Amino acid sequence: xxxxxxxxxxxxxxxxxxxxxxxxxxxxxxxxxxxxxxxxxxxxxxxxxxxxxxxxxxxxxxxxxxxxxxxxxxxxxxxxxxxxxxxxxxxxxxxxxxxxxxxxxxxxxxxxxxxxxxxxxxxxxxxxxxxxxxxxxxxxxxxxxxxxxxxxxxxxxxxxxxxxxxxxxxxxxxxxxxxxxxxxxxxxxxxxxxxxxxxxxxxxxxxxxxxxxxxxxxxxxxxxxxxxxxxxxxxxxxxxxxxxxxxxxxxxxx
Amino acid sequence: xxxxxxxxxxxxxxxxxxxxxxxxxxxxxxxxxxxxxxxxxxxxxxxxxxxxxxxxxxxxxxxxxxxxxxxxxxxxxxxxxxxxxxxxxxxxxxxxxxxxxxxxxxxxxxxxxxxxxxxxxxxxxxxxxxxxxxxxxxxxxxxxxxxxxxxxxxxxxxxxxxxxxxxxxx
Numbered sequence: 001x002x003x004x005x006x007x008x009x010x011x012x013x014x015x016x017x018x019x020x021x022x023x024x025x026x027x028x029x030x031x032x033x034x035x036x037x038x039x040x041x042x043x044x045x046x047x048x049x050x051x052x053x054x055x056x057x058x059x060x061x062x063x064x065x066x067x068x069x070x071x072x073x074x075x076x077x078x079x080x081x082x083x084x085x086x087x088x089x090x091x092x093x094x095x096x097x098x099x100x101x102x103x104x105x106x107x108x109x110x111x112x113x114x115x116x117x118x119x120x121x122x123x124x125x126x127x128x129x130x131x132x133x134x135x136x137x138x139x140x141x142x143x144x145x146x147x148x149x150x151x152x153x154x155x156x157x158x159x160x161x162x163x164x165x166x167x168x169x170x171x172x173x174x175x176x177x178x179x180x181x182x183x184x185x186x187x188x189x190x191x192x193x194x195x196x197x198x199x200x201x202x203x204x205x206x207x208x209x210x211x212x213x214x215x216x217x218x219x220x221x222x223x224x225x226x227x228x229x230x231x232x233x234x235x236x237x238x239x240x241x242x243x244x245x246x247x248x249x250x251x252x253x254x
Numbered sequence: 255x256x257x258x259x260x261x262x263x264x265x266x267x268x269x270x271x272x273x274x275x276x277x278x279x280x281x282x283x284x285x286x287x288x289x290x291x292x293x294x295x296x297x298x299x300x301x302x303x304x305x306x307x308x309x310x311x312x313x314x315x316x317x318x319x320x321x322x323x324x325x326x327x328x329x330x331x332x333x334x335x336x337x338x339x340x341x342x343x344x345x346x347x348x349x350x351x352x353x354x355x356x357x358x359x360x361x362x363x364x365x366x367x368x369x370x371x372x373x374x375x376x377x378x379x380x381x382x383x384x385x386x387x388x389x390x391x392x393x394x395x396x397x398x399x400x401x402x403x404x405x406x407x408x409x410x411x412x413x414x415x416x417x418x419x420x421x422x423x424x
Contacts, residue, residue, distance in 0.1 A: 008257065008258075011258065012257040012258050013257065013262065013265065015262070018264075024264065024267060025264050026264040026267060026268065027262060027264045027265055027268075029262075029265065031265060032265060032268050035268065035269065035272055036272070039272050039275075039276050042276060042280060043276060043279050043280060043283070046280060046283070046284040047280075047283035047284045047287075050284050050287055050288045051287055064288070065288060065292060068285070068288060068289075068292075069292065085289070088285065088289065089277060089280065089281030089285040089286075090277055090281075092280070092284075092285050093273070093276055093277045093280045093281065093285075094273075094277075096280075097273060097276055116261075116262075116265065117258075117259060117260075117261040118261040118262045118263065118264075118265035118266040118269065119265060119266070119269045121261050121266050121269075122265070122266040122267070122268075122269030122270045122273065123269060123273065125266070125270060126270055126273055126274070185258075
């Protein structure tokens with residue numbers, strides 16, 4: 001088994017069966033299962049924790065509350081202004097959904113659903129829809145289209161700038177998709193490479209592999225794992241934060 | 255490795271539908287109660303703070319009022335103290351003056367009385383001396399024999415008188 005096969009086994013999705021739904025071909029895969037687990041955990045435990053009044057769940061309640069309030073006061077309020085309350089459920093769900101999928105990827109036997117372009121692409125697509133929806137709802141369709149090109153631009157530049165701005169809108173979402181995907185997958189690849197190093201050196205000499213490379217690799221893997229834990233939180237925050245900024249920018253064009 | 259960068263559109267569909275379902279579900283079951291409790295707490299906090307600020311403003315007003323009243327009382331006390339001190343000084347001066355006048359009057363009366371008594375005594379003494387002289391002259395006239403006999407008579411009379419009463423002792 002070479003490294004490519006190992007990487008493919010651990011990082012890429014494994015499709016187990018297919019569902020036919022009209023013309024849609026829907027897969028049931030490892031990442032799909034992980035996403036379902038994340039969604040199930042969130043939809044079962046969050047209402048339980050939030051509605052609980054006992055002291056046993058109070059720390060979890062406090063953590064969730066703290067994060068949601070941080071999102072409300074530091075992320076959404078500066079960007080969305082008075083519309084914060086209306087969009088808060090979307091952003092809170094987005095943050096915790098991405099975070100749950102990232103963290104499940106860290107658990108044994110887990111897989112990182114956010115390390116899949118289809119998943120991050122789906123999330124980015126909802127963000128794209130949200131940006132346009134919020135902009136149109138806030139300004140009206142005509143005004144929204146008129147404000148795609150910034151004010152104060154000479155008239156003859158419009159034919160050039162309009163396509164650029166349209167592409168820019170797509171790139172924002174596309175960058176969101178790629179950023180989350182690459183960040184979540186990079187740590188896994190590095191960890192697998194370190195494990196692979198043990199076997200590479202072990203093939204040269206078992207003593208070298210076990211005695212020298214293995215302790216070093218384990219230390220490095222530990223370090224990268226902690227880094228991944230940090231990145232799991234960071235990327236969930238960045239995805240939410242950037243979505244808020246883009247939505248705010250499309251709502252208030254000036 | 256193409257599977258890594260080739261998005262599976264079925265999975266994208268799943269992602270979007272699961273995410274949207276989750277948004278709907280969690281906003282009903284989780285975020286709404288969470289925001290409600292948070293807002294209730296924030297409202298209670300704001301209310302408490304407003305009440306505390308109002309109470310503090312009231313207390314400050316009362317304190318200012320008390321301070322001003324205290325200051326007024328202090329000035330009044332000072333004024334009264336100064337007034338009574340002045341009155342006391344005046345009263346003392348008056349009493350001293352009165353006493354001095356009384357003493358002078360008393361002294362004057364005493365001196366006058368002494369003067370009258372002295373005069374009285376002097377008059378009495380003169381009368382008594384005259385009386386004595388007359389009595390002695392009488393005896394002299396009665397005996398009138400010779401100078402020596404008269405002398406003798408007078409001294410005997412004087413001795414007699416001295417023995418009778420020490421008042422006449424010269």
